[in-house]
Amino acid sequence: MNKRPFFKFNLTWLYGTIFLALIFLYMTQNKSYQKEVDSTRFEEIALGGGIEKITVYRDHAEAILTDSAKREIFGDDISSKTPATVKTNIPSSNRFDEKLQDWRDEHNIIIPVTYDKSSDWTSILMSIVPFVILIAVWIFFFRKMSGGGSGSNGGGVFNVGKSTAQLYEKGNTRVTFNDVAGLSEAKQEVEEIVEFLKNPHRYTELGGKIPKGALLVGPPGTGKTLLAKAVAGEANVPFFSLSGSDFVEMFVGVGASRVRDLFRQAKEKAPCIVFIDEIDAVGRARGKNPSMGGNDERENTLNQLLTEMDGFGSNSGVIILAATNRADILDKALLRAGRFDRQIYVELPDLNDRKEIFDVHLRNIKIDNSVDRDLLARQTPGFSGADIANVCNEAALIAARKEKKTVEKQDFMDAVDRIVGGLEKRSKITTDEEKRSIAIHEAGHASLSWHLQYANPLVKVTIVPRGKALGAAWYLPEERQITPREAMLDEMCATLGGRAAEELFIGRISTGAANDLERVTKQAYAMVVYFGMSDKLPNISYYDSTGQEYGFTKPYSETTAKIIDEEVSRIITEQYERAKRILQEHADGHAQLTEVLLSNEVIYTEDVEKIFGKRPWKSRSEEILKDSENSNQNTEYNNGDYTSTATVEMPEPQDTTNGTPSEEDK
Numbered sequence: 001m002n003k004r005p006f007f008k009f010n011l012t013w014l015y016g017t018i019f020l021a022l023i024f025l026y027m028t029q030n031k032s033y034q035k036e037v038d039s040t041r042f043e044e045i046a047l048g049g050g051i052e053k054i055t056v057y058r059d060h061a062e063a064i065l066t067d068s069a070k071r072e073i074f075g076d077d078i079s080s081k082t083p084a085t086v087k088t089n090i091p092s093s094n095r096f097d098e099k100l101q102d103w104r105d106e107h108n109i110i111i112p113v114t115y116d117k118s119s120d121w122t123s124i125l126m127s128i129v130p131f132v133i134l135i136a137v138w139i140f141f142f143r144k145m146s147g148g149g150s151g152s153n154g155g156g157v158f159n160v161g162k163s164t165a166q167l168y169e170k171g172n173t174r175v176t177f178n179d180v181a182g183l184s185e186a187k188q189e190v191e192e193i194v195e196f197l198k199n200p201h202r203y204t205e206l207g208g209k210i211p212k213g214a215l216l217v218g219p220p221g222t223g224k225t226l227l228a229k230a231v232a233g234e235a236n237v238p239f240f241s242l243s244g245s246d247f248v249e250m251f252v253g254v255g256a257s258r259v260r261d262l263f264r265q266a267k268e269k270a271p272c273i274v275f276i277d278e279i280d281a282v283g284r285a286r287g288k289n290p291s292m293g294g295n296d297e298r299e300n301t302l303n304q305l306l307t308e309m310d311g312f313g314s315n316s317g318v319i320i321l322a323a324t325n326r327a328d329i330l331d332k333a334l335l336r337a338g339r340f341d342r343q344i345y346v347e348l349p350d351l352n353d354r355k356e357i358f359d360v361h362l363r364n365i366k367i368d369n370s371v372d373r374d375l376l377a378r379q380t381p382g383f384s385g386a387d388i389a390n391v392c393n394e395a396a397l398i399a400a401r402k403e404k405k406t407v408e409k410q411d412f413m414d415a416v417d418r419i420v421g422g423l424e425k426r427s428k429i430t431t432d433e434e435k436r437s438i439a440i441h442e443a444g445h446a447s448l449s450w451h452l453q454y455a456n457p458l459v460k461v462t463i464v465p466r467g468k469a470l471g472a473a474w475y476l477p478e479e480r481q482i483t484p485r486e487a488m489l490d491e492m493c494a495t496l497g498g499r500a501a502e503e504l505f506i507g508r509i510s511t512g513a514a515n516d517l518e519r520v521t522k523q524a525y526a527m528v529v530y531f532g533m534s535d536k537l538p539n540i541s542y543y544d545s546t547g548q549e550y551g552f553t554k555p556y557s558e559t560t561a562k563i564i565d566e567e568v569s570r571i572i573t574e575q576y577e578r579a580k581r582i583l584q585e586h587a588d589g590h591a592q593l594t595e596v597l598l599s600n601e602v603i604y605t606e607d608v609e610k611i612f613g614k615r616p617w618k619s620r621s622e623e624i625l626k627d628s629e630n631s632n633q634n635t636e637y638n639n640g641d642y643t644s645t646a647t648v649e650m651p652e653p654q655d656t657t658n659g660t661p662s663e664e665d666k
Helices: 011-031 039-047 067-074 093-107 121-147 184-198 224-235 254-269 297-309 351-361 373-378 385-401 409-421 432-451 485-495 497-505 511-530 558-585 587-600 605-612 620-626
Strands: 033-036 051-056 060-065 084-089 113-115 166-168 213-217 239-243 272-277 318-324 342-345 458-462 472-475 602-604
Touching (some): 039 060, 039 084, 051 093, 067 084, 184 224, 213 224, 254 297, 254 318, 432 558, 432 605, 485 497, 485 511, 587 602, 587 605
Parallel strands (some): 033 084, 213 318, 239 272, 272 318
Antiparallel strands (some): 458 602
16 A cells, blocks of 8 residues: 655646745845945045945945934934945045045044955846746746647647647547447448548549538437547548637637647648537527627638638648538538538437347347347437437436346336436325326326227326326337327317317316427427418428528518417317317226226226227227337426426438428427
8 A cells, every 4th residue: 555645746836936036135125225325425424433344345345334324325224233334436546545545544544344256146146046046937937828728739828729639540549330230321431531531542533522511410319529539530530620619719719720630630640530519609600600890710710611621722632521510500611512521310229220220239238138229229219329229328327226136127217217207206296186287197198098099099198197297108109200180189179188188088178188288389380370271271391491581571471470379279279179089989987997907007008998999090009009018118207397298209200302391390
């Protein structure tokens, strides 16, 4: 065991010592008094008995004064302990000796005299030492500031304009394309970029040019940065990595200076790759920045970036990779061919991709034979790669908490529930009246989802509190590429089933449907305003795919706004009345579901099937459920007061021409 050192050197001690030395020198310099006088005044002081001792140098003499002479020359404020001297110039030491002899002979004044044959280097040195020390300290701090900080070239005060990009030389990164699961199309695109760098003659001999840049676009957590790491590991060329926010600085001109320095380094290392993560921090469309100033530093940085990527100069051998999840706000000049020749869309993984992602993340987890990767992939629709990694990690933690030797299937089921809805809160206090109201509400969702063709298949319903919700319903949404109008209406009707059940079977409504109403209202507005599914406003979309969102004005008149509100209200009212009508037709089955929920707190697909019979509409998802042994599937939780709603998550519609709005945009 190593003993702790008694004294540990720290630069703070050095700084403190220097500071104290400067104070000491300053105080000692100020405590001595000296005055230069002519030879006549010097002689008057000597003849008056005011000199105790004289020191003779080659060209001058210094005399130490008595107390009375000190007060006479320097005033009464001077202390008797404070040394004071007078100084006078002399022609030579021999001539001064003659004068001293005259004082002895004529006035009988004998003064002790010493001779200093050396030059007055001591006094000169004492006068300049403080300044030398100050200059040395200043140089020391100057070098510390200019050499410190982060980044490849130092990030001190005097290197603030230098690039802070982190450089990975050949072979420094171990991530390869084998570590990137799924994303087959996106991976193929970036693999071609790596091939360009490894074997450029294969493409240039046919007259082709190496792409100058590729932009990775996609939702958060889909693997954009992981793809860039794989490129760094596979390309075997220098790789510069930095974030878009690294260019943004409080000093004017720093961003543009860092861009210039980055490309200067890249050209020296060419062929190489420069990766800019979250490029929207600096690449936002000019003229649309939040800053209201006339000279925006971010715009200056973007202008310099545009010039460096494809300007008058040449960047041969430098490939730019960038990633963002907000491509809609990027400047069009940045997206044009010649700067980013390719836009690679990294979408949420589909079923096969999710299975591959599970294969990657389950490598280091001890699982038993009950874990089915295919089933796990089907149970996580809409999950990103980061979400799947979190599921695997959470399952391992749950198994360890239960002191298991391996991670079982139920641990993964619990992990999905934990991530989506939060921990169970069985200790939460609820009255019998509230519990019955929750059961009626959840049974309303379950009943409607069972009898509506396009509603998402039910998996499980529980009235056990979890997270912010006092009740939750599990559904398995279909992974649709397009959504028909009938599917949206059925999902809205199922979502309103909880409120309708409260009104029919309790006789009053509560705040428990707050989240249901919020989601239904948003979906109804999307149908009218974005998708043109209204009877009075057919085939009209007010969605702005450019991201400008029409500024401060609406793209429609007040009359049209009134029609939109009326159509939204009509659609919601129709679906609410439809929900009540269906519940009235199946009131007995709803009552049985409510009692089962109150007694068991959880109902599964088989319980609903025993009451209502087999669902008349078969789907691939329901076939999958038969093999899941009543396990939990994809869950939607309510953010309202106490209940959850049916799944109303709508897959993003695809359009081959101008694109369509996503849920985030809406």
